[in-house]
Amino acid sequence: MDAKFVRDRITGLSGTHLAVSLGIALISAALILDWSAARTFGLVALTLPLIICALVTTVVGYWAVPMLRRWKAGQFIRQDGPQAHLKKAGTPTMGGIFIIPVAVAIALLWSQFAAPVIAVSALTLAYATIGFLDDWQILRYKSNKGISPKLKLALQVGAGLLFCLWAFWSQPADVMTIALPFGLALPLGLLVFPIGWFALVAESNATNLTDGLDGLAAGTGAIALLGLGALIAPTSPELMVFCACLSGSFLGFLSHNRNPASVFMGDTGSLALGGALAGVALLTHSLFGLLLLSGVFFVETLSVIAQVSYYKATKDENGIGKRLFKMAPLHHHLELTGWSETQVVGWFYTVTGILAMLCFIIFW
Structure with missing residues (x-):
């Protein structure tokens, strides 16, 4: 199968086709992973929590989206962005208010309130709250500027610090080791905590930057979360279930967020997504694995850094x-060069899926 055939197939997919295809792919992957690990698709597995959270989030969305419309929680669109996005003005945002609680509640019940799940759930809710404050400020003042960047960063840093302090005092000593490919390990000692602290803030901002097209952050996030869950399954079954629940919720959110979206996740969802990924990775020695799984988020962030740096230097x-680019992040540059929104999203799904498979192979 040549690259042109794959490109043409992706280009012709609608938002619904992309969401359905992703759902089939993730459920199939979860089934195969559970079967190969002899988890028998039971309670401590990937498949069942993934499917249940996807269904519950989908159903809750049919109540939450009209509620957000009644709140007049409409998104404000940048005038200097792609002109095709101007028609999205008024689409409800803050969809994270039903994605995150569904996943966290089911994960806590499913894991019987295991301590690591409580910790990453608290971290995820903390980042969701920061995002909610930002979203609410945008809606309150009817602009695309929320809380000040300094305050937003300070809150992210503070939440990350509390989580790292909890990990330092409560987790076994091997939390200070980072797993590397092919069975290798890198003992970092106390250095792992500033690295993990940085990862929490960086990952939450990276997923936030990626949330710019219908279904983009939700779909890539669902893939990355399931990939991380598969990676940590042998050593951290409770956190595997947490990842499966959150992956399922973001997959269910695509029922409402696929192109053309009827709701956006907002910072409430995107900051929580990054915080959850980094929090789980820190507790499970998987920061290097997270770097691979977050390839799309990483490139999106680099495109913004490169754009700002080049602009200042010239x-x-x-x-x-x-x-350097027509517009940053990268997904907007691709749009402005003639890619359709679904084409960008489809390719980003594909790349994230390939990275997830690569990560699973080299760590097993």
């Missing part, structure tokens, strides 16, 4: 610089 006497 400023002329009038203070105007040149742009």
Whole structure:
């Protein structure tokens, strides 16, 4: 199968086709992983929590989305962005208020309130709350600017610090080791905590930057979460279930967020997504694995850093610089070069899926 055939197939898919295809792919992957590990598709497995959370989030969304419309929680669209996005103005945002609680509640019950699940759930809810404050400020003042960047970063740093302190005092000493491919390990000692602290803040901002197209962050996040759950399954079954629950909730959210979206997740969902991924990775020695799984989020972040740096470096006497990309993050650049929204999303799903498979192979 050549690249042109794959490209053409992805280009022709609608938002519904992409969401259904992703759902089939993730459920099939979960079934295969559970079968190969002899988990018999029971309670401590990937498949059942994935499916249940997807169904519950889908159903809850049919109540929550009209509620957000009644709250007039409409998204404000940047005037300097892709012109095709202007028609999205007024679409409800803050969809994270039903994605995250569904996943966290089911994960806590499913794991019988295991301590690591309580900890990552608290972290995920903390980042969701930060995102909610940002979203609420945007809606309150009817602009695309929320709380100040300094305050937002300070809150993320503070929540990350509390989580790292809890991990330091409560977790076994081997939490200070990072697993590397092919059975290798890197003992970092106390250095793992500032690295993990940085990962919490960086990952939450990276997923936030990726949330710019219908279904993009939700779909790539669902893939990354299931991949992380598969990676940690042998050593951390409770956190595997947490990852499966959150993956399922983001998959269910696609029922409402696929192109054309009837709701956006907002910072409430995107910050929580990144915080959950990094929190689980820190507790399970999987920060290097997370780096691979987060390849799309990482590139999106790099595109923003490169754009800002290049603009500043090329400023002329009038203070105007040149742009490296038509617009950052990368997904907007691709749109402005002629890619359709579903084409970008489809390719990002594909790349994230390939990275998840690669990660699973080299760590097993």
